[in-house]
Amino acid sequence: MKLPSIPTFDKHMARVDWRRSHGETTFNRFAARGKPKLHGVSMAVMAQRGSCGVKVSSRLRRNTELTDLVAPGYSSVRQEIEETLWAGHNLAYGTTGIFAEWAGPGIQKKDAVTRIDRPRLFVFAAFSVNFGKDARLLDRWSAGEDVDTRELYGRISIVTDPGVLSRILNPCPHVEIIPWVTGELRTDGASDEQVETVMREVNDIVDAYAREDGYILDRFGISGPGEGVVIQPVSQAFNQATMLDLSELSWKAKTDHHAVKKVSAPATRAVEIPAGLPEFIETFVTPARIEQMISENFPDGPIDSKGTGRFVTAMRVDVMKESIEERQALGLDDVRIVMAIEAAARQAWKEAMARLPQAEMGI
Incomplete structure (x- = not known):
């Protein structure tokens, strides 16, 4: 499965402004909150009914065996992660899995998470796929073929709430659930004051993460910088939100060190235009x-x-x-x-x- 691309705040707000100008109102039916963004490899880890294992899709490799990408040679790690995923699979239907960041020593460099004791899957959402009677779509998707994104995403239910995720997934020493680190953030563009408040809060948090990743420090006792935050819609059940909602309502703000575009602040209201x-x-x-x-x-x-x-x-x-x-x-x-x-x-x-x-x- 291809992971949805997450825009920066200026691109997110440009999309919000366009939708408001065209009379759309449903895009703000979810509250949104922020989670730490960890420096690793983002991936979807899937357990499909009728299969004997777990598959991984990431920006590096697509539909590979979990053990090949995550932990070659460590069968106990694979078994624990598979058991964790199958716990969630039993509560849903079709194909079930998690969206996670594979992070830790030897995966990326410099941030605090790269110095924890061992690599882990840091979960930021769980998903369940229901294709109904459209087996052809399921076969194409499972084979890694491209399908209509909106059609596919609309059939994938998601859960993002950390408390619910902790109940869906079995405890496992190689799987962590990423917590919320902000309160509710509304970005429907209803007022300039609302947008300014969100930008101020997020920029302060990202500036703090540039100095210290508070989540990694609290959880593992490791001091060092972080990457930033990701804002997600809050979904507490598989029938509440879809992957389409996750794709259209999520946004990110990164520290200067991790920003792929040079900007004046991690979260800005308007797209900044270069002079030449x-x-x-x-x-x-x-x-x-x-x-x-x-x-x-x-x-x-x-x-x-x-x-x-x-x-x-x-x-x-x-x-x-x-x-x-x-x-x-x-x-x-x-x-x-x-x-x-x-x-x-x-x-x-x-x-x-x-x-x-x-x-x-x-x-």
Whole structure:
């Protein structure tokens, strides 16, 4: 399953403004709260009825065996995680699983979570799929084929509330449930004061996480920075919200170190437009985006000259996808922008080859 992309606050509010201007009101039927965003690999871990194991889909690999991606050689870890997932499976129907961040030592670098005692799955939602009689859609989805996103997401029920998740999943030393770290946050755009209050609270929290990940410190006694927060709709039962709600109502705010776009604050009301092409490149070809492109496209290496074209292509596609509003406002020809992105990407890859020793192929 492809994980939904989570926008920043400015992109989230642009979507809210558009929906309000077109008379939509149902998008604000859920309360929203924030959870810590952990620096790891986001994934869907699925247990399908009639199968004998658990499958994993992530931005790195799709529909692989759990043991291959998560813990090669550690059958006890696999068994414990599978038993945890099957507990939730027994309470629902069809295909059941979790959305989680696989984080800990050896997965990413620098943040506090990378220094805990062992890697864990940090759960931020559980899901249950009901395709009804449409077995063809189920077969295509299970095989990893692309299906209509809104149709698929609308048939996937989700639970995000940590208290409910703790009752759905069996206790397991390799699975943690991420808690809420904010109160209720309303972002329906009803008033400027409401939006300013949310931005102020979230920016203060993210600034604090840049210095200290309070969740990891409290849970594991490990001091160090965090990545930021993710705001999710609150769903306490499988029949309350769908993955479509999760996709359309979630947003994120990251610390400066992790932001793939250079911004004035973690959460801003309006999309910030670069002054010109040099500023555009500085805004979008950031160290965090470079690290993300290497991690996603070269998880096992090698970081060498043969990978230049692949890296440049990945950077161009990602920046162009994420900069639609900025490019339209800037008014520059896309050909010029693409050439500048590719030049910056080639330089970044050259620096990565010099920076990363052969012993460190993954990021």
